[in-house]
Amino acid sequence: MIRCLALFAVLVAGMEVAAQSARLRALRAAGAYDTLEVEARALLAAHAGPDEVRYDALYHLAFARSGKDDPADALRNGQEALLIARDLKDTIRIMGSLYQLVKFNVEARHYEEADRLRYELLSWAKGYGKDARQLALAHNAVGSLHSRELRHDSAEHHYREGLRVLGEADEPLVRLALIGNLAGTMGETSRHADAIALHRQALAMLDSSDLPNRAWSLRTLAQSLIHAGRYKEALATMHEGDSLNRLGGNALDLAIDFAELRADALDSLGDHRGAYAMVKLARDLQDTLFARSLDEQYLELEKRFGTRLKEEEIQRLDAEAREREERLRVRNVQLYGSLALAVLALGAAALVWRNLREKRRYSATLERLNAELKDQKTRIEEINRLLQLKVLRAQINPHFIYNCLHAIGNLVRSGDQAGASSYLDGFARLLRMVLDHSVKDRVPLSQEMDFLRQYLKLEALRFVDGLDYEVGAEPGLLEEDDAVPTLVVQPFVENAIWHGLATKEGAKRVKVRFTERQGRVVCTVEDSGVGRSAAPKRAHADGSPSMGLQLTSERLQLLTFRMQEQGRITFTDLSENGAPSGTRVDVVLG
Structure with a gap:
């Protein structure tokens, strides 16, 4: 009887472990990383010894930390789980941890450690020989290593071996990964027909309701068709994939890929x-993606700051409420004592006098609190504007970044390696300047002029017929090298190029001049563009405003507000023979 009870207890414990493990796997599959972390930590607190429960908790906690972008903590928990699996001599769990650590080390860019773990995983899987899934995953991991090392024959061998050992096992995700990687290797070795066939095989395996993955699979198929020179088939495939992407959530990064691939295919067909x-659609989608990222960062900062202010306000108001309650209690005791000790007339007079005094006191307190709340509201609004300005100052126009990268790509494709290298050096120098200036309030005038020259130098390369520009200052200002606010002038120069010169035919010129007026530094930005009244209003393909120009407009509005004084920014429309001939902007920098 005792032996039966012991066996029953072991069976119940095993069922509990299996249920807990299934619960953790379900949370990981659903991407519920917050709940997964909470439940995994609760299991760790309840199980101190190295057992299966503690292993499962650490294993899934590592996935939770990885899902929350903490690779260091994910690696630490994954390594601890591997140690427990080795202590338990559990081959299945050892292989699971090795595969997990390969993934985490690749994400953390620890490639040498990931490569070492790949070979160890393959050794364990071959030695065990009973788990086709783990052996196939091991071959896939080693094949990925050899693909990165451009050892395509070896990579192909491991991918095919993985498919062979998988056989008819019901492991669709592993099979899809192997087929996709094998197709990529075929494409790298210019066997595009074989790559296309494998992509179609993978597409046929996907469920018809799995719209996001089908869209991504169609994207890789379209890329192989382009490499094979089958441009019309590629365009039809991309049309189908783009439609599925719109139905499945409209992933912006995938939409950008489709737009860029379509541009390549149409260009190859002569449809310039x-x-x-x-190309324009891809650029606009890049704007939207970039702006969405900035909005998310700003909302997170605003949320954190607002929460802290609310907590401080609640604590202060709670303390004041307790103080008022205590004062009220003391006042009531005094009032009742006075009524008991004084005659009715004196008591009435005392009551009136006390009420008047308390009314004046509470009126003064109320006025003080209202003034404090008004001051705090003003400070919050000022801090919000500063946060907005910091976020907007930390960026450079996404149109400009995209065009620079596109120009570099064109130089590389045309074989002009020297030109691409020179352009890339200039682009890197400009980004370095933006990074340095974005953390400072003021910089010497000479540094600001160097930054503007570098910016205009790169912008000039966008125009086929060239762009004449000049950045100068009065000799006296250069000798003193006064400090000026950082990144204030650049939005006005950018505005002149995008609004004034982008659509103008013929010669294009921008002149930036720093002068001294009445003891203040004044910057004048003058362009020979079409004028403000004729400046184009750019928009996205769906009719919504261009996010790039919207960001530039917001920067100009914030800079104008921060300057506060009337007349600090002046716009002047230039004309010649009654026709618009450009715009001049005068900015008083202080």
Whole structure:
């Protein structure tokens, strides 16, 4: 009887472990990383010894930390789980931890450690020989290593071996990974027909309701068709993939890929107008993606700051409420004592006098609190504007970044390696300047002029017929090298290029001049563009405003507000023979 009870207890414990493990796997599959971390930590607190429960908790806690972008903590928990698996001599769990650590080390860019773990995983999987899934995953991991090392024959061998050992096992995700990687290797070795066939095989395995993965699979198929020179098939495939992407959530990064691939295909077919439209669409989608990222960062900062202010306000108001309650209690005791000791007339007079005094006191307190709340509201609004300005100052126009990268790509494709290298050096120098200036309030005038020259130098390369620009200052200002606010002038120069010169035919010129007026530094930005009244209003393909120009407009509005004084920014429309001939902006920098 005792032996039966012991066996029953072991069976119940095993069922509990299996249920807990299934619960953790379900949370990981659903991407519920917050709940997964909470439940995993609760299991760790309840199980101190190295057992299966503690292993499962650490293993899934590592996935939770990885899902929350903490690779260091994910590696630490994954390594601790591997140690427990080795102590338990549990081959299945050892292989699971090794595969997990390969993934985490690749994400952390610890490639040498990931490569070492790949070979160890393959050794364990071959030695065990009973788990086709783990052996296939091991071959896939080693194949990925050899693909990165450009050892394509070896990579192909491991991918095919993984498919062979998987056989007819019901492991669709592992099979899809192996087929996709094998197709990529075929494409790298210019066997595009074989790559296309494998991509179609993978696409056929996907469920028809799995719209996001089908869209991504169609993207890789379209890329292989382009490499094979089958441009019309590629365009049809991309049209289908783009439609599925819109139905499945409209992932912006995938939409950008489709637009860029369409541009390549249309350009190869000689449809340069269509290719240009796709390039423009990709650029607009890049704007939207970049702006969404900035909005998320700003909302997170605003949320944190607002929460802290609310907590401080609640604590202060709670303390004041307790103080008022205590004062009220003391006052009531005094009032009742006075009524008991004094005659009715004196008591009434005393009551009136006390009420008047308390009314004046509470009125003064109320006025003080209202003044404090008003001051705090003003400070919050000022801090919000500063946060907005910091976020907007920390960026450079996404249109400009995209065009620079596109120009570099064109130079590389045309074989002009020297030109691409020179352009890339200039682009890197400009980004370095933006990074340095974004953390400072003021910089010497000479540094600001160097930054503007570098910016205009790169912008000039966008125009086929060239862009004449000049950045100068009065000799006296250069000798004193006064400090000026950082990144204030650049939005006005950018505005002159985008609004004034982008659509102008013929010669294009921008002149930036720093002068001294009445003891203040004044910057004048003058362009020979079409004028403000004729400046184009750019928009996205769906009719919404261009996010790039919207960001530039917001920067100008914030800079104008921060300057506060009337007349600090002056716009002047230039004309010649009654026709618009450009715009001049005068900015008083202080």
